[in-house]
Amino acid sequence: MSKGITSRSEDYSQWYNDLVIKADLAEYAAVRGCMVIKPYGYGIWERMQAILDKRFKETGHSNAYFPLFIPKSFFSKEASHVEGFATECAVVTHYRLKNDGNGNIIVDEDAKLEEELIVRPTSETIIWNTYRGWIESYRDLPILVNQWANVVRWEMRTRLFLRTTEFLWQEGHTAHATEQEAIEEAERMLDVYAEFAENILAVPVIRGRKTENERFAGALDTYCIEALMQDGKALQAGTSHFLGQNFAKAFDVKFTSKEGKLEHVWATSWGVSTRLMGALVMAHSDDQGLILPPKLAPIQVVIVPIFRTEEEKATIDVFVGTLMAELKEIGVSVKFDDRDTQRPGFKFAEWELKGVPLRVAVGARDMQNGTVELARRDIQTKETVSQEGLSAKIESLLDEIQTNIYQKALNFRDSHITEVNSYDEFKEILESKGGFISCHWDGTVETEKRVKEETKATIRCIPLDNKVEEGICVFTGKPSTQRVLFAKAY
Amino acid sequence: MSKGITSRSEDYSQWYNDLVIKADLAEYAAVRGCMVIKPYGYGIWERMQAILDKRFKETGHSNAYFPLFIPKSFFSKEASHVEGFATECAVVTHYRLKNDGNGNIIVDEDAKLEEELIVRPTSETIIWNTYRGWIESYRDLPILVNQWANVVRWEMRTRLFLRTTEFLWQEGHTAHATEQEAIEEAERMLDVYAEFAENILAVPVIRGRKTENERFAGALDTYCIEALMQDGKALQAGTSHFLGQNFAKAFDVKFTSKEGKLEHVWATSWGVSTRLMGALVMAHSDDQGLILPPKLAPIQVVIVPIFRTEEEKATIDVFVGTLMAELKEIGVSVKFDDRDTQRPGFKFAEWELKGVPLRVAVGARDMQNGTVELARRDIQTKETVSQEGLSAKIESLLDEIQTNIYQKALNFRDSHITEVNSYDEFKEILESKGGFISCHWDGTVETEKRVKEETKATIRCIPLDNKVEEGICVFTGKPSTQRVLFAKAY
Numbered sequence: 015m016s017k018g019i020t021s022r023s024e025d026y027s028q029w030y031n032d033l034v035i036k037a038d039l040a041e042y043a044a045v046r047g048c049m050v051i052k053p054y055g056y057g058i059w060e061r062m063q064a065i066l067d068k069r070f071k072e073t074g075h076s077n078a079y080f081p082l083f084i085p086k087s088f089f090s091k092e093a094s095h096v097e098g099f100a101t102e103c104a105v106v107t108h109y110r111l112k113n114d115g116n117g118n119i120i121v122d123e124d125a126k127l128e129e130e131l132i133v134r135p136t137s138e139t140i141i142w143n144t145y146r147g148w149i150e151s152y153r154d155l156p157i158l159v160n161q162w163a164n165v166v167r168w169e170m171r172t173r174l175f176l177r178t179t180e181f182l183w184q185e186g187h188t189a190h191a192t193e194q195e196a197i198e199e200a201e202r203m204l205d206v207y208a209e210f211a212e213n214i215l216a217v218p219v220i221r222g223r224k225t226e227n228e229r230f231a232g233a234l235d236t237y238c239i240e241a242l243m244q245d246g247k248a249l250q251a252g253t254s255h256f257l258g259q260n261f262a263k264a265f266d267v268k269f270t271s272k273e274g275k276l277e278h279v280w281a282t283s284w285g286v287s288t289r290l291m292g293a294l295v296m297a298h299s300d301d302q303g304l305i306l307p308p309k310l311a312p313i314q315v316v317i318v319p320i321f322r323t324e325e326e327k328a329t330i331d332v333f334v335g336t337l338m339a340e341l342k343e344i345g346v347s348v349k350f351d352d353r354d355t356q357r358p359g360f361k362f363a364e365w366e367l368k369g370v371p372l373r374v375a376v377g378a379r380d381m382q383n384g385t386v387e388l389a390r391r392d393i394q395t396k397e398t399v400s401q402e403g404l405s406a407k408i409e410s411l412l413d414e415i416q417t418n419i420y421q422k423a424l425n426f427r428d429s430h431i432t433e434v435n436s437y438d439e440f441k442e443i444l445e446s447k448g449g450f451i452s453c454h455w456d457g458t459v460e461t462e463k464r465v466k467e468e469t470k471a472t473i474r475c476i477p478l479d480n481k482v483e484e485g486i487c488v489f490t491g492k493p494s495t496q497r498v499l500f501a502k503a504y
Numbered sequence: 505m506s507k508g509i510t511s512r513s514e515d516y517s518q519w520y521n522d523l524v525i526k527a528d529l530a531e532y533a534a535v536r537g538c539m540v541i542k543p544y545g546y547g548i549w550e551r552m553q554a555i556l557d558k559r560f561k562e563t564g565h566s567n568a569y570f571p572l573f574i575p576k577s578f579f580s581k582e583a584s585h586v587e588g589f590a591t592e593c594a595v596v597t598h599y600r601l602k603n604d605g606n607g608n609i610i611v612d613e614d615a616k617l618e619e620e621l622i623v624r625p626t627s628e629t630i631i632w633n634t635y636r637g638w639i640e641s642y643r644d645l646p647i648l649v650n651q652w653a654n655v656v657r658w659e660m661r662t663r664l665f666l667r668t669t670e671f672l673w674q675e676g677h678t679a680h681a682t683e684q685e686a687i688e689e690a691e692r693m694l695d696v697y698a699e700f701a702e703n704i705l706a707v708p709v710i711r712g713r714k715t716e717n718e719r720f721a722g723a724l725d726t727y728c729i730e731a732l733m734q735d736g737k738a739l740q741a742g743t744s745h746f747l748g749q750n751f752a753k754a755f756d757v758k759f760t761s762k763e764g765k766l767e768h769v770w771a772t773s774w775g776v777s778t779r780l781m782g783a784l785v786m787a788h789s790d791d792q793g794l795i796l797p798p799k800l801a802p803i804q805v806v807i808v809p810i811f812r813t814e815e816e817k818a819t820i821d822v823f824v825g826t827l828m829a830e831l832k833e834i835g836v837s838v839k840f841d842d843r844d845t846q847r848p849g850f851k852f853a854e855w856e857l858k859g860v861p862l863r864v865a866v867g868a869r870d871m872q873n874g875t876v877e878l879a880r881r882d883i884q885t886k887e888t889v890s891q892e893g894l895s896a897k898i899e900s901l902l903d904e905i906q907t908n909i910y911q912k913a914l915n916f917r918d919s920h921i922t923e924v925n926s927y928d929e930f931k932e933i934l935e936s937k938g939g940f941i942s943c944h945w946d947g948t949v950e951t952e953k954r955v956k957e958e959t960k961a962t963i964r965c966i967p968l969d970n971k972v973e974e975g976i977c978v979f980t981g982k983p984s985t986q987r988v989l990f991a992k993a994y
Contacts, residue, residue, distance in 0.1 A: 043571045043634065044578070045621065050634050053566035053649060060567060076543035077550060081533045082572075082623075082654055082670050083594070086601065088534070090609045100601040104573070105611055106623065107597045109658040111576070111590035119580045121595055121620055130611055131535065133572075133596065133623070143534050153845060159543060164572055164654065168599040180572050355643060 017367055021301045026245040030296060034174045037304045037368050039291065047172040047179030054368065055291065057312035059182065062290060063162065065214055065309075066184065069206050075158040075186060080140050082164075083131035088139040091264040095138065098231020102168040104133040104179075133166040138232060138283055141187045142261040149189060149279060151270045156199070157189040165287075175292035176249075176504050183287035189279045191271065193258070196280035197235075200256040203284040204237040207252035215290065216307040216420035217241045217297045218427050219251055220450070220499065222475025227459045230283075234258040240474045240499070242427045243296040246448020248474045248501035251293050254284035292504070297423050298392075304369025305392055307419050308412040315341060315348040315408060316365045320358050320377035327352075329381050333401065337374075340405040346412065366391060371415050372408060392419050433497070437488050440500070444471055450501050454494035456487035465489055471500045507857055511791045516735040520786060524664045527794045527858050529781065537662040537669030544858065545781065547802035549672065552780060553652065555704055555799075556674065559696045565648040565676060570630050572654075573621035578629040581754040585628065588721020592658040594623040594669075623656040628722060628747070628773055631677045632755040639679060639769060641760045646689070647679040655777075665782035666739075666994050673777035679769045681761065683748070686770035687725075690746040693774040694727040697742035705780065706797040706910035707731045707787045708917045709741055710940070710989065712965025717949045720773075724748040730964045730989070732917045733786040736938020738964045738991035741783050744774035782994070787913050788882075794859025795882055797909050798902040805831060805838040805898060806855045810848050810867035817842075819871050823891065827864075830895040836902065856881060861905050862898060882909050923987070927978050930990070934961055940991050944984035946977035955979055961990045 019036055020028040034040055039055030042048075051059060067077070083106060089096045110125035134140065141159075148154060162184045172178050186203060190196040204221055211219045219239035229236040233255035241251045259278040262268070267279045298305040308314050317334055321327045334350055341348045349370075351361050358375065365373055373389040380386050386404065389396045392415050399407060430449025434440045443451055455461060455473065466472050476498045485494045509526055510518040524530055529545030532538070541549060557567070573596060579586045600615035624630065631649075638644060652674045662668050676693060680686040694711055701709045709729035719726040723745035731741045749768040752758070757769045788795040798804050807824055811817045824840055831838045839860075841851050848865070855863055863879040870876050876894065879886045882905050889897060920939025924930045933941055945951060945963065956962050966988045975984045 041634075041637070044630065045571045045573045045575060048571035048573060050571065051569040053568045056568045057566065059569075076547065078543045078546045079541040079549075079672065081535045081538035081540065082656065083535045083538060085535060086609060086611075089601070096601075096609055100603075100609055103599070103601060104596045104621070105598040105601065106594045107611065108595040109593070111579070111586075111593060111595065111622070113590075119576060119586060119590055121597065131594070132601070140534065144531075144540050147531070166572065182569065 017303065017363065019301065019303065019367075022244065029301070030292075031174065033295060033299055033304065039295070039304075040174050042174065045179075047169055049174055049178050049180075051182075051288070054312065058294070058306070058310055059288060059291060061310050061312065062214070063184075066206075066210060066286070067162075069210065070160050070184075070186065073158075073202060073206060075160045075188075077161060078159045079161055079163070080137050080144060082134055084134050084137070084140045086130045086132055088143060089132060091139065092232050092260055095232035095264075099135045099167070103135050104166045104168060106131040106133065134163070135165055135167045136283075136285075137161065137163070137165075137185055137187065138257070138261050139265070142265040142267060142281070145189055145279070146265055146267045149267055149269050152191050152272050155189055155191045155269060155279065156195065158186075158199075159188065160184055160186040173292070175288055175295070178288075181288045183285050185283060185285040188282045189262075189267070190282070191269065191277075191280070193280050196258075196282050197256050200235070200237055200254045200282040200284065203282070204239065204252070204254040207254065207284070207286060208239050211239055211241065211251055211293075212420065214307070214309045215294055215297070216309075216416060216423060217251065217293055218420065218424040220475060220477055221479075222477045222499065224253075224475060225459070225462060225473045225498070227462050228473060230255045232257060232260050234260070237478075238475050240450075240501075241293050241297060242430055242449060242501075243293070243504065244426065245296070246430060246502075248450065248503040249289075249293050249296070250474070250503065251290060252284070252286040255282060257281035257283060298419055299369065302394075303367030305419065306369035306371060308371045308416045311369065311371050312347065313349045313365075313368075313370050314346050314412055315372045315374060316361075316370045317348065317350045317374045317376065318358050318361045318365075319350075319352055320375055322378070326378040326381070330376050330378070333376065333381065337404060341408065344405060344409055346405070346409060362389075372411060374408075390415060392422075431499070435488060440488055441469060444469055444500075444502065448502065450474065450499045452497045452499055453488045454483075454485035454496075455498050456490050456492035456494055461487065461489050465500070471502050474499045474501050474503060507793065507853065509791065509793065509857075512734065519791070520782075521664065523785060523789055523794065529785070529794075530664050532664065535669075537659055539664055539668050539670075541672075541778070544802065548784070548796070548800055549778060549781060551800050551802065552704070553674075556696075556700060556776070557652075559700065560650050560674075560676065563648075563692060563696060565650045565678075567651060568649045569651055569653070570627050570634060572624055574624050574627070574630045576620045576622055578633060579622060581629065582722050582750055585722035585754075589625045589657070593625050594656045594658060596621040596623065624653070625655055625657045626773075626775075627651065627653070627655075627675055628677065628751050629755070632751040632757060632771070635677075635679055635769070636755055636757045639757055639759050642681050642762050645679055645681045645759060645769065646685065648676075648689075649678065650674055650676040663782070665778055665785070668778075671778045673775050675773060675775040678772045679752075679757070680772070681759065681767075681770070683770050686748075686772050687746050690725070690727055690744045690772040690774065693772070694729065694742070694744040697744065697774075697776060698729050701729055701731065701741055701780075701783075702910065704797070704799045705784055705787070706799075706906060706913060707741065707783055708910065708914040710965060710967055711969075712967045712989065714743075714965060715949075715952060715963045715988070717952050718963060720745045722747060722750050724750070727968075728965050730940075730991075731783050731787060732920055732939060732991075733783070733994065734916065735786070736920060736992075738940065738993040739779075739783050739786070740964070740993065741780060742774070742776040745772060747771035747773060788909055789859065792884075793857035795909065796859035796861060798861045798906045801859065801861050802837065803839045803855075803858075803860050804836050804902055805862045805864060806851075806860045807838065807840045807864045807866065808848050808851045808855075809840075809842055810865055812868070816868040816871070820866050820868070823866065823871065827894060831898065834895060834899055836895070836899060852879075862901060864898075880905060882912075921989070925978060930961075930978055931959060934959055934990075934992065938992065940964065940989045942987045942989055943978045944973075944975035944986070945988050946980050946982035946984055951977065951979050955990070961992050964989045964991050964993060
């Protein structure tokens with residue numbers, strides 16, 4: 015099997031694209047900037063959804079569903095929100111097609127909408143317009159709602175999973191009686207995302223705050239988790255926004271407090287998207303294909319039989335039947351690849367490409383010796399092990415692989431946070447090594463914009479665990495009280 | 505608690521609407537014809553999704569995701585398909601808004617799309633355009649894919665869940681090497697739907713075929729399940745289509761067969777939607793509120809404490825804690841409603857409205873007597889039972905309720921299938937009794953259309969288990985070989 019994947023060193027960006035397509039994760043659709051998520055890719059996304067959904071419910075949230083379309087006028091109600099989203103949205107203007115009489119299907123101009131509808135790029139406006147009807151008193155609060163949905167942002171330059179016109183995500187939208195409670199909610203959901211990224215995706219993340227310039231349009235504070243990819247570029251993997259009373263004011267959502275006062279409601283919103291699929295691929299995979307952490311792999315173990323005669327096959331089948339039953343019993347997802355249309359070498363390459371964490375090969379000689387060959391995808395080692403106690407061995411190996419993948423990403427990330435104390439050093443590190451650059455910044459939007467123009471690096475976040483430290487801005491020489499993390503980013 | 509629900513006898517349609525809104529299932533959104541599915545309603549839909557999704561996977565299907573937008577030209581490729589869907593669709597014509605300088609947000613005319621995009625009303629066209637790239641040989645077949653998605657059909661008259669501009673559904677799209685295999689798939693999925701409707705929704709259904717006139721636009725054969733609502737109107741609860749080679753021909757999807765011949769691929773598609781929520785409500789509920797079958801109820805058991813002193817409350821709490829642990833252990837979903845802001849009577853009425861199958865009330869006297877009061881929602885009985893063996897009793901009662909709800913609906917349905925042998929009788933039964941009317945029909949589209957115009961009744965289906973029977977069409981007197989089922993329908 016020829017994989018046809020460009021190597022990372024040759025062209026990282028092309029490697030990513032090749033991998034996403036060859037490993038059957040996704041492909042570009044016939045519609046500009048949109049993607050088709052293929053069954054194998056969607057299987058990973060489904061596992062992400064299931065695990066996150068459980069976390070959301072454990073923290074008291076329920077799912078609901080709000081309309082795909084948002085009336086244009088809603089958009090304009092929150093000033094910074096419309097600025098942030100109006101320039102990249104899909105607009106529905108008509109509600110009918112017709113035959114023009116010559117066999118062509120054309121838009122029916124008689125069916126023009128009075129008010130255009132925007133395909134949601136995010137749902138704060140339609141949701142806060144709805145919440146107005148749900149909230150009267152403090153007894154109706156908090157509202158802890160999440161929605162799994164598709165959203166559309168008209169991107170000019172797209173990349174599979176990382177930036178597509180339509181993407182899938184979840185968006186939590188909560189309403190609270192107090193500022194403090196809303197801030198705690200935003201922080202809590204950031205923690206949920208961080209725990210998920212680290213324990214499930216095996217991607218270490220830095221929890222931080224965005225600067226004013228990078229904040230969500232309409233938020234008072236945007237919390238984020240930032241991950242590092244193997245090419246030294248950062249990727250924002252999730253955000254959680256403290257929205258203050260901005261949307262409550264824009265949509266006139268008030269409640270009667272315990273003390274009988276009429277007050278505006280406090281809000282948060284938070285989301286992660288199919289972008290996480292891109293982070294997953296870029297954080298771990300290699301030139302041979304995907305490397306999936308066992309906790310997300312749709313297939314954790316693949317078993318490949320190697321035989322010449324039907325008799326040999328029959329013996330292997332019996333053994334594999336028992337092994338599979340044992341593995342399923344302990345919750346391991348396993349596939350027996352006994353296709354007779356492909357040779358073992360082809361199968362090995364295919365499952366390597368698709369990132370299956372563990373491969374078990376069983377041959378006729380193995381059956382005589384009571385052994386199998388185990389191959390780990392993450393470090394590409396093979397070992398011959400006894401058939402006895404095999405399922406327990408596999409279970410513990412899967413844990414080990416999960417830990418190892420995380421540790422490797424963590425080592426890489428930690429060795430790519432560089433403290434610098436001058437702009438020259440900043441530029442030198444940015445070009446030679448990449449990664450996060452920790453440096454003093456004077457806290458102004460102007461400086462941030464200038465650095466972005468000059469170097470393409472942006473402030474990824476102000477880490478939550480930052481220490482206060484006297485210093486001088488490496489760009490302007492002005493005083494600064496803390497370091498922030500710059501990086502080039504996806 | 506004043507429920508404010510119109511009674512069924514007074515105004516069935518208003519009763520339905522009141523119930524959907526008051527029971528917190530859904531409400532109309534600010535966008536014309538669209539709905540907000542509220543957390544309680546969405547919880548029921550999530551259970552439907554989880555159970556169906558499991559069935560789909562057990563029958564070999566995987567989920568994937570295809571774009572929301574369909575290029576206008578795709579639509580025109582299958583002639584009957586475009587006719588069926590072009591007249592009710594949302595059309596995206598622009599991709600940007602801008603500020604007009606006077607503070608108004610307007611559509612940016614410079615951002616007009618070269619080709620308009622249709623918000624998917626169904627995805628056959630975009631999916632078959634994609635499958636062309638996935639299929640080369642018989643080894644690539646079958647493709648068994650499902651997608652959970654939102655779709656949009658621009659309906660002029662809408663009703664919550666039953667007919668809304670945007671709705672949620674699943675659509676299976678499969679590709680096969682032979683006609684026979686595709687027909688078997690379409691039939692298999694109809695069986696999955698029927699089993700789900702009867703065993704989970706507790707709604708008996710008739711499996712049948714649609715007439716040519718009622719077929720899906722682009723199908724060679726449409727199979728359906730038809731349910732009966734309490735007002736005697738039928739509701740199509742799911743459809744499964746044998747599409748022949750229509751879409752493969754329209755999108756040029758061919759494969760090399762085992763014999764080395766190039767052939768067009770055979771197709772099916774099948775779907776159920778949030779419409780099932782409407783069926784669920786209308787099939788079972790009463791003037792007091794929802795009646796949910798236990799297998800779908802987000803809350804199967806609600807426990808309401810009745811006490812005067814904190815001491816009494818403390819004793820009840822201990823008992824309830826143990827009971828809840830036992831119930832959760834056996835997979836029963838239970839809620840302890842110990843809100844101190846509402847009185848027991850209010851809580852009783854609220855959970856009755858929301859259709860919780862079983863209510864457990866525990867008072868101070870119960871604690872002395874070692875009893876609780878159990879109230880069944882379906883038949884509105886109360887009984888005092890021992891606290892001993894209570895969780896086992898609850899478990900078996902939930903089964904009994906599920907069976908009883910189904911049996912009641914089945915009795916109603918069976919007593920509302922009336923054989924008639926003349927048009928007068930047909931009209932009389934249709935007006936006086938409603939339900940399904942079984943009669944001979946001459947098999948022509950003209951007669952079917954005429955009857956629809958004159959009576960509003962349509963042919964719901966030709967039952968799959970129909971017996972061949974010589975007869976004469978009650979409308980035209982022409983010969984007929986079988987009876988079909990007419991009804992007024994949602």
